[in-house]
Amino acid sequence: MSDYELPPLPYDYDALEPSISEQVLTWHHDTHHQGYVNGWNSAEETLAENRENGEFGSSPGAIGDVTHNGSGHILHDLFWKNMSPEGGDEPSGSLRDRIEEDFGSYEAWKGEFEAAAGAAGGWALLVYDSYSNQLRNVVVDKHDQGALWGSHAILALDVWEHSYYYDYGPARGDFVDAFFDVVDWDEPSARYEQAVELFE
Incomplete structure (x- = not known):
């Protein structure tokens, strides 16, 4: 079973100001994104325990938590990477x-x-x-x-x-x-x- 971790931002917390404030980036990354990582890990633990015990009553909810929190983690990881203080150009x-x-x-x-x-x-x-x-x-x-x-x-x-x-x-x-x-x-x-x- 994978143990997912919150990767650091690829820039400083104040690097995207004034577009995104240091405060928002701190809350967003350290609290919200961390929450999705924690939720994914917790759901995976529940599924693993249920498979081991042969009890699957809580598995549907945990499966839903994997898709919700896993997608939240993956999308946030991409969101941080497709911004930078050197950004602002059009694609080429x-x-x-x-x-x-x-x-x-x-x-x-x-x-x-x-x-x-x-x-x-x-x-x-x-x-x-x-x-x-x-x-x-x-x-x-x-x-x-x-x-x-x-x-x-x-x-x-x-x-x-x-x-x-x-x-x-x-x-x-x-x-x-x-x-x-x-x-x-x-x-x-x-x-x-x-x-x-x-x-x-």
């Missing part, structure tokens, strides 16, 4: 070309992604859909509701209220704008190349 290279091919233009992709972020009850994601071999934007509620089977996450934006309310109040759109000031496309580009290598 093969990922830029594919965005333009699948969405018509970068501006069309961004407009659709921002609309997804405004509607989501959890996350807006750019994913590679391995079934259709194309990029898509998806709206994911919580961490695990609305995901597309066979998709490979490329870019993640957390729009749970704990991500922005302290800094922006109810103005989620301002937070989404600020996110694009710190987006670092190196990680999404690498994830896109990985998906193409695996699925095309």
Whole structure:
């Protein structure tokens, strides 16, 4: 059984200011993200104990906790990595070309992604859909509701209220704008190349 741990942020807690404050980043990483790691580990322990004891009454709840907390951990890990204090540029290279091919233009992709972020009850994601071999934007509620089977996450934006309310109040759109000031496309580009290598 794996023992999941919270990885450190790839930058200092104040590195994304003013887009994301040091206070929000500290709470978000050290409390919320840590909670998903703890929840995943706890659920795995419950499942292991149930398998050993042959008692499965609590297993359905634990399985649900694995998907919720596991997805929360995975998406937060990507969220931190697709931002940096050196971010703010637009994508380039093969990922830029594919965005333009699948969405018509970068501006069309961004407009659709921002609309997804405004509607989501959890996350807006750019994913590679391995079934259709194309990029898509998806709206994911919580961490695990609305995901597309066979998709490979490329870019993640957390729009749970704990991500922005302290800094922006109810103005989620301002937070989404600020996110694009710190987006670092190196990680999404690498994830896109990985998906193409695996699925095309």
